[in-house]
Amino acid sequence: MTATANEYVGAAAPAETGVPIPQVVAFGVMTTILVAAPFLVYPVFLMKALCFALFACAFNLLIGYVGLLSFGHAAFLGAAGYGAAHSAKAWGFPPELAILFGTAVAAALGVVIGALAIRSKGIYFANITLAFAQMVYFFSVQAGFTGGEDGIQSVPRGTLLGVLNLNETLTLYFVVLAIFLAGFLLIYRAIHSPFGQVLKAIRENEPRAVSLGYRAERYKLLAFVLSATFAGLAGATKALVFQLASLTDVHWTMSGEVVLMTLLGGLGTVFGPVVGAFIVMALENYLSQLGAWVTVVQGVIFVVCVLTFRRGVIGELGNLLRKSL
Amino acid sequence: MADDVILETEGLTKEFRGFVAVKDVRLRVRRGTIHALIGPNGAGKTTCFNLLTHFLAPTRGRIRFKGREITGSRPADIARLGLVRSFQISAVFPHLSVLENVRVALQRTRGASFDFWRSERVLDGLNGRAVELIEAVGLAAFARTPAVELPYGRKRALEIATTLALEPEMMLLDEPTAGMAHDDVERISALIKRVAANRTVLMVEHNLSVVENLSDIITVLARGEVLAEGDYRSVSRNQDVIQAYMGSGHA
Ligand SMILES: Nc1ncnc2c1ncn2[C@@H]1O[C@H](COP(=O)(O)OP(=O)(O)OP(=O)(O)O)[C@@H](O)[C@H]1O
Numbered sequence A: 001m002t003a004t005a006n007e008y009v010g011a012a013a014p015a016e017t018g019v020p021i022p023q024v025v026a027f028g029v030m031t032t033i034l035v036a037a038p039f040l041v042y043p044v045f046l047m048k049a050l051c052f053a054l055f056a057c058a059f060n061l062l063i064g065y066v067g068l069l070s071f072g073h074a075a076f077l078g079a080a081g082y083g084a085a086h087s088a089k090a091w092g093f094p095p096e097l098a099i100l101f102g103t104a105v106a107a108a109l110g111v112v113i114g115a116l117a118i119r120s121k122g123i124y125f126a127n128i129t130l131a132f133a134q135m136v137y138f139f140s141v142q143a144g145f146t147g148g149e150d151g152i153q154s155v156p157r158g159t160l161l162g163v164l165n166l167n168e169t170l171t172l173y174f175v176v177l178a179i180f181l182a183g184f185l186l187i188y189r190a191i192h193s194p195f196g197q198v199l200k201a202i203r204e205n206e207p208r209a210v211s212l213g214y215r216a217e218r219y220k221l222l223a224f225v226l227s228a229t230f231a232g233l234a235g236a237t238k239a240l241v242f243q244l245a246s247l248t249d250v251h252w253t254m255s256g257e258v259v260l261m262t263l264l265g266g267l268g269t270v271f272g273p274v275v276g277a278f279i280v281m282a283l284e285n286y287l288s289q290l291g292a293w294v295t296v297v298q299g300v301i302f303v304v305c306v307l308t309f310r311r312g313v314i315g316e317l318g319n320l321l322r323k324s325l
Numbered sequence B: 001m002a003d004d005v006i007l008e009t010e011g012l013t014k015e016f017r018g019f020v021a022v023k024d025v026r027l028r029v030r031r032g033t034i035h036a037l038i039g040p041n042g043a044g045k046t047t048c049f050n051l052l053t054h055f056l057a058p059t060r061g062r063i064r065f066k067g068r069e070i071t072g073s074r075p076a077d078i079a080r081l082g083l084v085r086s087f088q089i090s091a092v093f094p095h096l097s098v099l100e101n102v103r104v105a106l107q108r109t110r111g112a113s114f115d116f117w118r119s120e121r122v123l124d125g126l127n128g129r130a131v132e133l134i135e136a137v138g139l140a141a142f143a144r145t146p147a148v149e150l151p152y153g154r155k156r157a158l159e160i161a162t163t164l165a166l167e168p169e170m171m172l173l174d175e176p177t178a179g180m181a182h183d184d185v186e187r188i189s190a191l192i193k194r195v196a197a198n199r200t201v202l203m204v205e206h207n208l209s210v211v212e213n214l215s216d217i218i219t220v221l222a223r224g225e226v227l228a229e230g231d232y233r234s235v236s237r238n239q240d241v242i243q244a245y246m247g248s249g250h251a
């Protein structure tokens, strides 16, 4: 009975489960570039971009697949950074534990902020997340262990799992790349999981999903916590790479920057946030001579991009090729 | 006798800023019946459904389902108790395929809904049952079609298949045959009759031949109030009912 039914589905159209070929190809291209890149480009720049790429992917999980615009994601990036830096420096945690601890801090923060914010929608949701992020910011300014304006400096990178010396730049790079790829793939899996399917249904028609018995807030909350957790993973990794946790990462402008990256690359696309993060990082890098004007130039570029390709770089590309990327 | 009432309301009332859309409605739906709720446009039928499933909070009144007070329960929890509604404006997940639409419902009762670490391929295990349901509503040829591309009548059929996937003890159908071509109306009526064999159905329906054909009992609502109740013969002869329908331009 079931066998015939499945045959029937197979006959009706080509199989749709499994990862689409264009995405497999794109993933191969991305990985190849990232493996080769440190031999051609300044690795520290790449590591910074990879941390932000993961941050943007985490943010995209929420806005692209649940439709919630958080304007407080800096809180997760920054809090995880403080968590990792403090545990490594003050408590002598090895890097793997420091990263885990920082990520756990972000996850816990995600549960608290998410539980309080998830019932609101649209601009209210953005406002509430911003308000909580500002609280985290002021806490970071006041609390002693964060080092105030100076931040936590000279964080020891240590030896990963007791074997990989993270003070060697290339070793560090490939560890960061591995963390990024793991995070990227886990986010991809979450989107393409049974849970992801329910998220999709809720986004498509929330009243209908509710009428089928789905308690929509719980699914949104889990998505929020996952998003916060991966943002935290990015922040904790970043703190070890730069040996620094500072107020910059909890500042509201960081929440704005991740919105920019995601929109620029393509909201709700798999690869868009990665591309967006690299574009923004490259711009910041090359425009840094302009000093305070960076923000203005960035703003102009952003406005032009949003007006010319609304779907973002990858969104437009996917549309052109008629493939979902 | 009283204990085979599955759904019961007492003094159910809904006011919208002073306007009374549903007024003091006492409804008793007996287990295993097809109960029709009819009435002219704006009578308050959809509002009643929204109150029963708590998509709207009643201003006053109480609702009991299977002997349990559900007046303040949340919509998702009411669905979990076995009271599942459809919508007047066809409610599908537009960019999911027909198969996926039904699977979303199956997934709710068969678990894995929170599993974010597993591949969505585990959902293929639900395909067999999903296809049976899709075939039952005549959508077999459309299994892989995105719901948004279906013609209106077929969207309604999909909605019923999705509702049935939950095997609810009681279904609330809001105008299940509205906008359907004649053939579809017959197929859907036959389907409702078939699935009602082991469950209770409360349906809003404007097509009076469908009502005559299917329903065991009819409640007529006008201006938010119960005007009459009984079988098709008695209700269709009721002077108040004829008046109400004439007044609103219905034949
Ligand atoms: N959310 C709302 N706010 C204000 N008024 C409402 C609201 N929902 C319904 N109404 C009003 O309540 C009355 C009853 O509406 P309802 O949709 O329940 O009617 P109905 O019997 O389902 O009609 P139809 O046969 O046209 O579907 C109408 O006058 C409608 O304008």
Ligand SMILES: [Mg+2]
Pocket (backbone or CB within 6 Å): B045, B046, B047, B088
């Ligand atoms: Mg109605």
